[in-house]
Amino acid sequence: MPSTVTSRRRQLGNEIRRARMAAKLTQQEVAELLGCSQGKINKIESGTVAVKDAELQTMLEAFNAGKAETELMKELRRSSTAARGQWSGYRSAVPQWFRTFTDLEPAATEILSWHGERIPGPLQSEHYMLTQFSEDRVTDVTALVRNRLDRKQVFDLPRPPYYRFVISEAAFNRMPGGQNPSVALDQVEHLLDLQQRYNKVYLHVLPFGVRLPYLPNDFTMMKFNDGTRDFVFIEHVAGGLYLDDEDDFNVFNDAWDRIRGAALEQHDTADFLRELAEKRRKEINF
Structure with a gap:
């Protein structure tokens, strides 16, 4: 590791x-x-x-x-x-509080990530990224896209972490900049490809109809076996929050178990994505 x-x-x-x-x-x-x-x-x-x-x-x-x-x-x-962090070269585009997160991704043994309204960075297709950054009017689009693409190297490590994502159905209906069937189709096809290529990447869709009392804000849990303390990362508009108190971690672990228990299994998620891809193709060709 x-x-x-x-x-x-x-x-x-x-x-x-x-x-x-x-x-x-x-x-x-x-x-x-x-x-x-x-x-x-x-x-x-x-x-x-x-x-x-x-x-x-x-x-x-x-x-x-x-x-x-x-x-x-x-x-x-x-x-x-002795050395600079892997992402220090992206200082102009990626803030320090997030470089800490990306630098720790390769060292984790397991990463559990919940997202309600957007596709998380490591899973974004290039078309989705470009649309998102263009809509946000960022100044260094090239560096941000390169950073996102480089982050995906975590999937290709000799011993990659188990990276499990639960994504709300809402994220597939809210594309950057509004309804855009071509971006949505590209993103869904990208996820289907990732599912086939990486056996330690797990995708689970949380459908609208599940019975849950509420959904928490997006969060990611990182677990380690090298002595690094497990923590929860919560991103917000002004930065990022790292929580490694054991009681806090357990609260988020319980929240993750509820969300994961209500989400689709991998094969049902693949069926959901294939059906969604077909729907978007029809919209494009209409």
Whole structure:
């Protein structure tokens, strides 16, 4: 399983959190030792910012860390700063809060992703992408499309994560810019092709008629076996939220189980997509 710069930084953050709690110190107390804000300690422990050598050394001394623990954290610190993240080349088009997400995709063992009103990035056809970015009037369409296409490399890894998507039927009726049968047909045919080519990509459609009390906002859960803490990612218009508290994660896991339990199985999803493709073809030829 590949280990990315971001996953190693998050793993280091997890180790720092465990050591701090074992030493019975609060984040505020550690912040006072380093002469920084409590918010920075929280970001270090969540892996969203890097820790300097001097800062790590001060924390290790304050935690009274053992030899093995010290060596592990120092090695994680070295490896997390040895190279740039995979997506750092897209700085002009992809914000930092989302590069963290994309950098962690290849390191996950399982990814569970729910989407209610749109097709998620890794599954978008090129026609869908171009229409979406054009409608949004973005300035660097080429970089964004290249980023989306490069993200699909996660499906081609020697040991790719199990990537399971549940997509509401609404997403297939709400194309970028409004009703567009040609975009919709291209997107559906693209999904059918992905289903056939990748045995670790699972697609499930959630039909309109299912009996659920409500549907949550879009979210993605990432699970790891390399020491990185499992987390939930929630994207919003102003950025992205990473939740790795165990109680929060379990709430989303329950929500995922309800949605997944109501969604179509893979073979029924394939039938749904084929029927939808035929409907869109008739609309185009009408």
